[in-house]
Amino acid sequence: MDTIKGIKGVKDILPEETPRWRFIEDAARRWALAYGYQEIRIPIFELTALFARSIGSSTDIVEKEMYTFPDRDGSSLTLRPEGTAGTVRAFIEHNRAADPVPQKYFYLGPMFRHERPQAGRLRQFHQFGVESFGTSDPRADIEVIALLWRLLSDLALPDLTLEINSLGGAGDRAAYKPLLRSFLSQQESRLCENCRRRMETNPLRVLDCKVPDCRTVTESAPRLTDHLSPDARTHFDQVLEGLTAIGVPYRLNPRLVRGLDYYCLTSFEVTSTHLGAQNAVGAGGRYDGLVETLGGPSVPAVGFAVGLERMSLMLPPESFSSTNDCHFYVAAFGEKGTRIGLVLLDELRRAGLSTQCDYRSTTLKAHLRQADRLQCRYAILLGDDEANCGSITLRNLESKAQENLPLAGLPSLLKSRVSL
RNA sequence: GUGGGUGUAGCUCAGCUGGUUAGAGCGCCGGAUUGUGGAUCCGGAGGUCGCGGGUUCGAAACCCGUCACUCACCCCA
Numbered sequence: 001m002d003t004i005k006g007i008k009g010v011k012d013i014l015p016e017e018t019p020r021w022r023f024i025e026d027a028a029r030r031w032a033l034a035y036g037y038q039e040i041r042i043p044i045f046e047l048t049a050l051f052a053r054s055i056g057s058s059t060d061i062v063e064k065e066m067y068t069f070p071d072r073d074g075s076s077l078t079l080r081p082e083g084t085a086g087t088v089r090a091f092i093e094h095n096r097a098a099d100p101v102p103q104k105y106f107y108l109g110p111m112f113r114h115e116r117p118q119a120g121r122l123r124q125f126h127q128f129g130v131e132s133f134g135t136s137d138p139r140a141d142i143e144v145i146a147l148l149w150r151l152l153s154d155l156a157l158p159d160l161t162l163e164i165n166s167l168g169g170a171g172d173r174a175a176y177k178p179l180l181r182s183f184l185s186q187q188e189s190r191l192c193e194n195c196r197r198r199m200e201t202n203p204l205r206v207l208d209c210k211v212p213d214c215r216t217v218t219e220s221a222p223r224l225t226d227h228l229s230p231d232a233r234t235h236f237d238q239v240l241e242g243l244t245a246i247g248v249p250y251r252l253n254p255r256l257v258r259g260l261d262y263y264c265l266t267s268f269e270v271t272s273t274h275l276g277a278q279n280a281v282g283a284g285g286r287y288d289g290l291v292e293t294l295g296g297p298s299v300p301a302v303g304f305a306v307g308l309e310r311m312s313l314m315l316p317p318e319s320f321s322s323t324n325d326c327h328f329y330v331a332a333f334g335e336k337g338t339r340i341g342l343v344l345l346d347e348l349r350r351a352g353l354s355t356q357c358d359y360r361s362t363t364l365k366a367h368l369r370q371a372d373r374l375q376c377r378y379a380i381l382l383g384d385d386e387a388n389c390g391s392i393t394l395r396n397l398e399s400k401a402q403e404n405l406p407l408a409g410l411p412s413l414l415k416s417r418v419s420l
Numbered sequence: 421g422u423g424g425g426u427g428u429a430g431c432u433c434a435g436c437u438g439g440u441u442a443g444a445g446c447g448c449c450g451g452a453u454u455g456u457g458g459a460u461c462c463g464g465a466g467g468u469c470g471c472g473g474g475u476u477c478g479a480a481a482c483c484c485g486u487c488a489c490u491c492a493c494c495c496c497a
Contacts, residue, residue, distance in 0.1 A: 005488085060495050064421080082497085111497080116421080118491060127497060194494080210493095260496095269497095280497060307497030333455080368457035383455060397457070 009115070009123030017312075023320035024155065024311050025108060028128040031151040032106040035143060037130050040105040042086035048076035054085040054294055056261025058201060065113040079112035083129045083305060084262075084287070085294075091133055092296035103133040108308075119276035120310045129284075129305035133291070136300035138235050141266045141286060142242035148282055148304050149248045152270060157281065157314045162249065164268040165256035166236035167204075168228045170289065173264075176227045177203055187217045207255040223254045232265060239266055262287040266302065274314050281314070282306030328355040328414070329376040329397075331367035334384035341382050344392070344410065348380075351411035371397060378418065380410075 006012060013021055052062050067079035080086055087105055096103045108128045115121060130147060132140050152160055167173060180203045188196060192211045199206060207218050228236065243250050258267050267285035275281070284304025291299040328348060332341020348355040358370040364383065371379045381393035392410065395402045405413060
């Protein structure tokens with residue numbers, strides 16, 4: 001009989017690991033709410049066309065990484081590879097643009113991409129992301145970047161670097177691309193095979209090729225940031241000034257080009273050297289045209305997404321507590337003790353006291369061993385001796401101090417006399 | 421999709437140029453303590469050596485295939 005195993009690149013998060021995940025998720029929620037972002041819960045799957053149209057049909061994600069399957073009526077559905085598309089769809093569908101207050105959302109949940117798994121990369125992975133709609137003011141960019149930076153700093157993730165660039169407006173890129181392309185074609189012989197192909201399809205991507213030869217070539221390439229329109233230039237300068245004003249350190253990276261088609265103007269990425277080959281923790285940027293592209297009104301927007309697995313990989317182990325919060329263990333044994341123990345256990349729990357028991361243990365020794373393993377603070381010993389005189393023995397498992405207490409009214413007695 | 425590394429007990433790993441009953445540490449169960457945990461001592465259980473084939477008198481080891489995990493390329497969070 002072959003046992004059924006989990007899917008490649010899809011991992012279980014076991015009870016030992018969930019405290020660290022809750023710690024990260026709680027911090028993300030707390031920071032998002034503090035910045036005025038509201039949680040939105042969007043579906044795990046959508047019509048395939050949504051992702052094809054928003055992410056860009058020639059990106060790797062759409063070309064070969066999506067989990068796409070037919071619905072029963074034949075329409076094509078896809079497990080979400082990222083969160084922005086669905087959020088924008090919901091924003092349009094519920095006409096949120098008509099709401100007079102700024103529409104600022106955050107989401108948290110699994111994403112799916114069919115890639116080869118490696119360190120920091122899974123097929124089902126988790127992202128926390130925010131989207132700020134309706135504000136083209138550079139302060140919206142600053143806010144989003146600040147939120148990301150403060151969150152990651154709060155978690156004490158090591159050796160973070162914020163890199164930033166401006167992709168300019170659509171017109172700027174249209175004017176810049178021919179310049180870059182002609183520069184590249186002069187150097188074509190020195191470029192890697194991949195870049196020669198990219199030269200035609202997406203010349204911007206040549207800029208962040210990792211091949212050393214390509215990097216030396218592009219070192220002297222014309223820079224997009226030198227060809228920004230006055231508006232785009234001003235916007236970028238204001239973002240940088242704002243980051244300086246609030247003390248968020250950044251590094252200009254003219255090579256930074258995001259992979260998804262919808263980005264414009266501000267583009268940023270937070271990296272760390274502690275992540276193996278996948279050094280990006282989180283990234284984002286402005287996507288002013290996307291809402292309109294997806295059939296909504298013309299609404300500017302800016303956002304980011306961070307990878308929770310990658311945050312988890314970097315989280316210092318001492319920064320969160322994984323201690324068991326179960327305080328009491330009911331060690332009921334013997335015929336009468338077992339019977340009374342069942343009731344006591346329920347009473348303690350109803351009184352809000354976290355209480356454990358192992359029903360497989362039949363001797364006091366076995367019970368205490370389990371209480372120890374479960375890291376309980378107190379054991380409530382209840383054998384036939386106690387049962388016969390209507391009492392229990394409260395044992396402090398650290399100090400070993402024991403005292404006899406009446407069974408009647410025990411929950412409230414414990415609540416008042418035991419400081420937890 | 422491409423390349424490298426690794427698959428031996430619940431976990432971490434030994435196992436020499438092929439040699440007969442496959443080992444250790446930790447963990448687990450039991451006892452020393454018939455109502456007192458962690459420490460110590462003693463005892464015990466637990467393995468299709470990833471799977472399939474081949475070479476050989478003999479394979480955990482060598483060869484071929486296959487699967488899984490893992491790291492990296494590509495790309496991304």
